[in-house]
Amino acid sequence: MGQGENMSAVEQTTEMVSTSKFSRRHFIQGAAVAGAGVALPMTGALGSSVAGAAPTTLRVAIGKIANAPTPFSTNDAGSLQILANVGEYLSWSNDKSEIVPRVAESWKASAGGKIWTFKIRQGITFHDGSALTADDVVWTFKSHLDPANKSNAAGKFKGILNSAGVQKVDKYTVKFELLAAVGTFPYLVAGTSYGLLIIKNGESGGPTWETKMNGCGPYIFESYVKGDRATFKKNPKYWDKTRQPKFDKLVTISFESQEAAVAQILTGNLDATTGISGATAAKINKKKIDLVNVKSVGHLMVHMRSDFGPFSVDKRVRQAAALTLDREGFLKGVLKGAGSVGNDNVMDPFPTADKSVKQRKKDIAAAKKLMAAAGSTGFKVDLSTYHRDDIDLLAPFLKSSWAEIGIDLNLGKISDSYYTAPWDANTAKKQESNFWLESNCGITEFGHRGAPAEYLTRVFRSNGDWNAAHIKDAALDAAIDEYNTATTPAKAMVASKKIQELSLDLSPYIIAYFEVRTSAVRKGLKGFYTNGMGQFDAAATA
Structure with a gap:
């Protein structure tokens, strides 16, 4: 890497991504896309174009599918993007991070935020022709809350909602009686909530769902090749007359590298790709894409x-x-400004954050003093994660940064097996398995949420099922409960400050930056966007 040790961590990472050449991993995947057999040029791939006839099929590159695209198992970008178009949620998070009604026409709170009542829209049908009613909504949530189903969505409701609290009022009304008041409850059941699309009453959201995907979304399932691609046809009976599908078919293709997908847009094999990095975006010829x-x-x-x-x-x-990370340098030099600096807590992007909490900055002298005070001269530790473009940028930056205080971060254990059981941190063993919840150090991607409640409950709380750091702190738990039950913005801000400060003190997690979600689309494609979670709305695309 050029000058090696004489270069800063940011300079080393920037040099690594400064050319438009693809790695062998990127090249192989790009050449194989859609069965086209098209070999990508190794140079100039981001600056050429192939024109073609107007397609009747929308072809979208999505993220890696780590888990099956079913309501119970989804927890990654790829499977979530499939579910977002075949299924429908109570509400949807749009490109402005607003939640807008979908299956639910409206909702209202009572009893100080402890009871939420949702009016269900009439006239929606599943792809098999059956009408959607309150029975389907109740079945969906009770199914996720049933421990036997091992739903990845269940953990978000711990201490908030149990099965008895999901109640049918009438044919088109559902009531949620919460265990504790939560002012942001509608965000917990919106489309950003992974697998909470509405399941037909009596059907399973487990492995069998993958074979037919009987949703009520704008596209109807045709076929799925595990971990690779899914094909759908438009739903001629889709309920929303303002968002009728414009394409006859939708094909989603899973990519490990979205940079390879960009090249396939230029060769005419793809129409759009989601979630490209700022480094990739900076290299794209804006006249072509x-x-x-x-x-x-x-x-x-x-x-x-x-x-x-x-x-x-x-x-x-x-x-x-x-304290070793030059966050601003990484954001500007590597990500080309595509994001905002993080301060190792999940509260900062939300309106209730207390802006008086000091931003953590690189300070090697202070870091070395802390290491000495802790009696540590450094150590070697594995980094557990998997390959995708943004992780492949952050991992070497982390390694170079930590080396300045004697921490040798081994990148040799990065593997597609990162997302492997156990799925609940409370059952994880004290061992290094290089799995998400059984690893000393790892990088995990977290999608957008309209409110921080799920991050707090599942990641930062002592009994959180996604608590990969296995942090257990009574004061932090109390602050989380205080925030989740706050009835005014002022009270929420008081609790937020406690969470922000405790996150810095305990330092279980590093959040170097928050994303800007960037999609690359072919010229002439209109209406395509992803929301903050990375879900795209194929019905809005023309």
Whole structure:
């Protein structure tokens, strides 16, 4: 890498991505897309174009499909993007991060936010022709809350909602009686909530759903090749007359690298790709491809396990690691400004954040003092994660940064097996398995949420099922409960400040930046966007 040790972590990472050449991994995947057998040129791939006839099929490159695209198992960008077009949620998060009605026409709170009543829209049918009613909504939520189904969505409701609280009022009204008041409950059941699309009463959201995908969305399932692609046809009976599908078919193709997908837009094999990095966006010829940007609170989260392994010895080791990062330099130099600086907590992007909390900045001298005070001279530790463009940028930056205080981050364990059981941090063992919830250090992607409640409940709370850092702190738990039950913005801000400060003190996680979601689309394609979560609305595209 050029000058090696004489270069800063940002300079090393920038040099790595400064050319338009693809890695072998990117090249192989791009050449194989859609069965086209088209070999990508190794140079100039981001600056040439092939014109073609107006397509009747919308072809979209999506993220890697780590888990099956079913309501119970989805927890990654690829499977979520499939579900967003075949299924329908109570509400949808648009490109402005607003939640807009879909299956639910309206909702209202009572009892100080402890009861939420949703009016269900009439006239919606599943793809098999059956009408959607309150029975289907009740079945959906009770199914997710049933421990036997092992739904990935269940953890978000821990301490908030149980099965008994999901109640049918009449044929088109559903009531949720919560265990505790939550002022942002509608965000917890919106489209950004992964698998909470409405399941037909009596059907399973497990493995069998993958074979037919009986949703009520704008596209109807035709076929699915595991981990690769899915094909759909438009739904001629789609309920929303303002968003009728314009394309006869939709094909989603899973890509490990969205940079390879960009090249396939230029050769005419794809129409759009979602989630490209700022580094990739900076290299694109804007005369050939349009870029669509959406603000997001999505991010990459680095966990440092606090109950086992080298980071658990002393919180000052974790604090030191966080102080090595030149966040602003990485955002500007590597991501080309596509995002906002993070401060190791999930509260900052939301209106209730307390802006008086000091931003963490690179300070190697302070980091070395903390390491010495903790009695640490450094150590070697594996980085557990998987390959995708943004992670492949952050990982070497993290390695170079930590090296300045003697932490040797091994990148040799990055593998597609990262998302492997256990799926609940509360059942994870104290061992290094290089799996998400059983690893000393890892990078996990988190999609956009309209409110921080799910991050707090599942990631930062002591009993959270996604608590990869295994942080357990009574004061932090109390602050989270205080925030989730706050009845005014002022009270929420007081609780937010506590969470922000405790996150910095305990340092279980590093959040270096928050994303801007960028999609690349072919010239002439109109209406295509992803929301902050990365879901795209094929029905809005023409």
